[in-house]
Amino acid sequence: MNPLLFRVPPLPHYITSGFNQYSPGYQHPNRQHIKVFDLLVVLRGCLYIGEEDRRFTVKAGDALILRPDCHHFGTEGCREETAYYWLHFQTFHDWPALPGSGLDSGSPNEPVGGLPASFFNISSFNLALSQFVTLLQPAKIEELLAQLGQLQATAHLESVRFRQQILFQEILQLLAASVTPENRSSQSTVCAEQAASFLRAHYREEITMAMLGDSLNFHPVYIARCMNKEYGCSPMEYLLRYRIDQSKLLLMQTSFPIARIAEEVGFNQAPYFSSSFMKLEGLSPRQYRQRFS
Numbered sequence: 001m002n003p004l005l006f007r008v009p010p011l012p013h014y015i016t017s018g019f020n021q022y023s024p025g026y027q028h029p030n031r032q033h034i035k036v037f038d039l040l041v042v043l044r045g046c047l048y049i050g051e052e053d054r055r056f057t058v059k060a061g062d063a064l065i066l067r068p069d070c071h072h073f074g075t076e077g078c079r080e081e082t083a084y085y086w087l088h089f090q091t092f093h094d095w096p097a098l099p100g101s102g103l104d105s106g107s108p109n110e111p112v113g114g115l116p117a118s119f120f121n122i123s124s125f126n127l128a129l130s131q132f133v134t135l136l137q138p139a140k141i142e143e144l145l146a147q148l149g150q151l152q153a154t155a156h157l158e159s160v161r162f163r164q165q166i167l168f169q170e171i172l173q174l175l176a177a178s179v180t181p182e183n184r185s186s187q188s189t190v191c192a193e194q195a196a197s198f199l200r201a202h203y204r205e206e207i208t209m210a211m212l213g214d215s216l217n218f219h220p221v222y223i224a225r226c227m228n229k230e231y232g233c234s235p236m237e238y239l240l241r242y243r244i245d246q247s248k249l250l251l252m253q254t255s256f257p258i259a260r261i262a263e264e265v266g267f268n269q270a271p272y273f274s275s276s277f278m279k280l281e282g283l284s285p286r287q288y289r290q291r292f293s
Contacts, residue, residue: 004129004130007091007125007126010092011169012127013090014087014148014164017085018085018149019084021081023081027074028073029074030072030073030074032070032071032072034072035068036089037090038088039063039087040064041062041086041135042059042062042063042083044082045078046060046078047064048075048077049064049073049074050073051070051072056132063141064131067131085142087148129179130178130179133175133178134178144167151163188225188226188229188230192227195223195227199239203243203265204264205266209235244265244277244280247262248288250265258286
């Protein structure tokens with residue numbers, strides 16, 4: 001099953017939630033186009049629910065996310081007393097394109113505050129949630145949902161509404177951690193992520209492909225292939241871009257000379273730093289700094 005992909009920021013936001021308890025025979029209502037995502041977390045018993053052509057048996061410890069744009073209905077009544085939490089949430093992005101849409105890691109050129117996002121190295125990323133999943137920490141999610149329920153009476157207060165959003169983000173984190181095995185990262189993705197982590201941790205140092213291969217216990221050619229697949233660039237290109245990103249922070253936050261900034265981010269020669277910066281950013285380090293003066 002394709003995961004639900006949410007491009008963030010901004011993060012999906014909490015709307016409201018509640019707790020239901022029903023006797024045997026209860027059947028989920030027939031609804032369509034409810035305009036919000038509906039998260040169901042079953043504590044006891046079992047819900048039998050259909051969404052379009054899909055059928056779900058949601059047992060205790062399971063969670064199901066019903067989409068805003070689909071037809072939902074009960075496929076049969078509960079066979080035993082059933083208790084579950086429900087939670088409505090929404091995203092600022094167009095939800096019809098979410099499932100299986102193949103969203104990438106986000107365009108670095110989306111406008112932010114009148115400036116391209118790349119100017120501040122801001123880019124969106126994907127939060128992947130399984131539509132149906134057996135929770136790894138059901139008790140923790142139940143605790144958070146119970147806390148949300150306790151806040152309902154004071155939800156008109158801004159401080160409480162902020163607390164609600166924080167609790168909801170914790171729930172999302174736990175849902176993401178419960179992702180089903182078929183949606184977990186492949187070996188090539190893990191390799192690319194490990195390589196990126198190494199490069200980011202050691203970007204001030206002189207790094208070779210042989211050093212990277214020895215550190216990760218993967219052949220350098222395989223690492224390069226994985227990073228090209230995951231990030232669209234070679235390891236050395238990734239390293240160069242990250243070094244430039246770090247230099248942009250120093251240009252904005254310090255008064256260090258250009259030569260020192262080049263050294264701080266791993267360049268041996270200031271002219272090479274300046275030419276690389278110009279190639280990637282379209283302006284010189286000095287011109288970039290002047291944007292903030």
